[in-house]
Amino acid sequence: xxxxTRLQAFLSEAGELSRFAARFVSQCLRPRYExxxxxxQCYIIGYQSxxxxxxxxxxxxxxxxxxxxxxxxxxxxxxxxxxxxxIAIVREIGPVITALIFAGKIGSSxxxxxxxxxxxxxxxxxxxxxxxxxxxxxxxxxxxxxxMLPILSVLSDAISLxxxxxxxxxxxxxxxxxxxxxxxxxxxxxxxxxxFIKTFFFGFAVGIIGCFKGYxxxxxxxxxxxxxxxxxxxxxxxxxxxxxxxxxxTDLLGFN
Amino acid sequence: MASSxxxxxxxxLYKSFGNNHVLNxxxxxxxxxxxxxxxxxxxxGKSVLIKCIIGLLKPDQGTIEVFDxxxxxxxxxxxxxxxxxxxxxxxxxxxxxxxxxxxxxEFPLRRHWMEVSQEEVNQMVxxxxxxxxxxxxxxxxxxxxxxxxxxxxxxxRTLILKPDIILYDEPTTGLDSITGSEIIxxxxxxxxxxxxxxLIISHDMNCVRRASDRVVVLYDGTCYATGTYTSLQxxxxxxxxxxxxxxxxx
Numbered sequence: 115x116x117x118x119t120r121l122q123a124f125l126s127e128a129g130e131l132s133r134f135a136a137r138f139v140s141q142c143l144r145p146r147y148e149x150x151x152x153x154x155q156c157y158i159i160g161y162q163s164x165x166x167x168x169x170x171x172x173x174x175x176x177x178x179x180x181x182x183x184x185x186x187x188x189x190x191x192x193x194x195x196x197x198x199x200x201i202a203i204v205r206e207i208g209p210v211i212t213a214l215i216f217a218g219k220i221g222s223s224x225x226x227x228x229x230x231x232x233x234x235x236x237x238x239x240x241x242x243x244x245x246x247x248x249x250x251x252x253x254x255x256x257x258x259x260x261x262m263l264p265i266l267s268v269l270s271d272a273i274s275l276x277x278x279x280x281x282x283x284x285x286x287x288x289x290x291x292x293x294x295x296x297x298x299x300x301x302x303x304x305x306x307x308x309x310f311i312k313t314f315f316f317g318f319a320v321g322i323i324g325c326f327k328g329y330x331x332x333x334x335x336x337x338x339x340x341x342x343x344x345x346x347x348x349x350x351x352x353x354x355x356x357x358x359x360x361x362x363x364t365d366l367l368g369f370n
Numbered sequence: 371m372a373s374s375x376x377x378x379x380x381x382x383l384y385k386s387f388g389n390n391h392v393l394n395x396x397x398x399x400x401x402x403x404x405x406x407x408x409x410x411x412x413x414x415g416k417s418v419l420i421k422c423i424i425g426l427l428k429p430d431q432g433t434i435e436v437f438d439x440x441x442x443x444x445x446x447x448x449x450x451x452x453x454x455x456x457x458x459x460x461x462x463x464x465x466x467x468x469x470x471x472x473x474x475x476e477f478p479l480r481r482h483w484m485e486v487s488q489e490e491v492n493q494m495v496x497x498x499x500x501x502x503x504x505x506x507x508x509x510x511x512x513x514x515x516x517x518x519x520x521x522x523x524x525x526x527r528t529l530i531l532k533p534d535i536i537l538y539d540e541p542t543t544g545l546d547s548i549t550g551s552e553i554i555x556x557x558x559x560x561x562x563x564x565x566x567x568x569l570i571i572s573h574d575m576n577c578v579r580r581a582s583d584r585v586v587v588l589y590d591g592t593c594y595a596t597g598t599y600t601s602l603q604x605x606x607x608x609x610x611x612x613x614x615x616x617x618x619x620x
Contacts, residue, residue: 239464
């Protein structure tokens, strides 16, 4: 494929994705609201992702602390370890790593599920059964992703900080109360709010890209695999782009 | 027996995909209590036709009237009302993998805003499953069923709304000859029991012979020939004869 054709294909897909996102916005405002399916998706997307997100969060906090400690000791600021780890986790690493894990688990799962439903005509069957498949399948999943990722991110931050506490205590003795006070004292409103807000956008990106890839799946079962794979890759890239934009915007607004 | 009352009327239907003109001035009528088989080669537009009828595809030109209502420009709410009276058996069965057999059958009932109690729903589900001889599978998942059983469950889901018209998209494709034959018998029984009209897309000649009251040959996007199985079997036109001479495969 020539560079020009690739560019055309990229722009075409970006246009289709934008149209898909616009359709999501217009559909989610209009009744009928698929509340039962939304709650079911919240359970699947949120509750069932918690063990994985929690485990990775815990390891992330522990490893980050263990890796930072030698440098902190060299500079003679070992006592600042809880504060540094706290800021790093809450402001940046927690939301981004949680979103990436979320993209890997939920983005691929949505892409594969909708892709499979598409190629086996289940989406057409839904339409014939008096259901708006876009509302039932896409709106509920994207809304669930938007609502669940911020919650998962907060929980992951908390578990990461507990991992960091254990990491601090591997070669030291700090009480949990002291560790927690140091972390909380180091964090300001400007650290917490932008980090929390951006997780809603990460959730939207993972949900809408997973649904877009699955809903437009082609080429039979091969297409299902491709949908799942490309949903993860594209959502991961978009998460980093959104993160970059979020940093720039918060900087412009004076939150940094 | 078929009456003279048309339940579906297709006039001057055109549908293209780019330069591929799939349907070219297709005209057709389906009468009450009649089983019509649409016979055509692969890629001749049979599935496109059936998807236009149910509103999954929009025709480029022409009109499709179902129960004297033109469905071309209907809004979603009105289209859903028509769809509640038209069953569709998908080629791939299209059973929802994440739902049990019971939930699969309940889905159309609940989605079409039917005001029925749970007791009535249970009764309708049981009756539909008994019609296809699979009442014992009610709590099973689709993945636990064989291909023939899945087809029967899909048929039960189609029947649950007691449709006046049933559209069958290649009902015997992918099944062995014995199971295919059982499905054909079931389709004939359903027609007798509920006096439904059916439009069957098929190129299984056993299905065409046994299930059809009338056969329509779809060729070059048009209704090329129509008649009973026997009359078309003795047709002199080579384009019609080829279907009856060759056991062609998709």
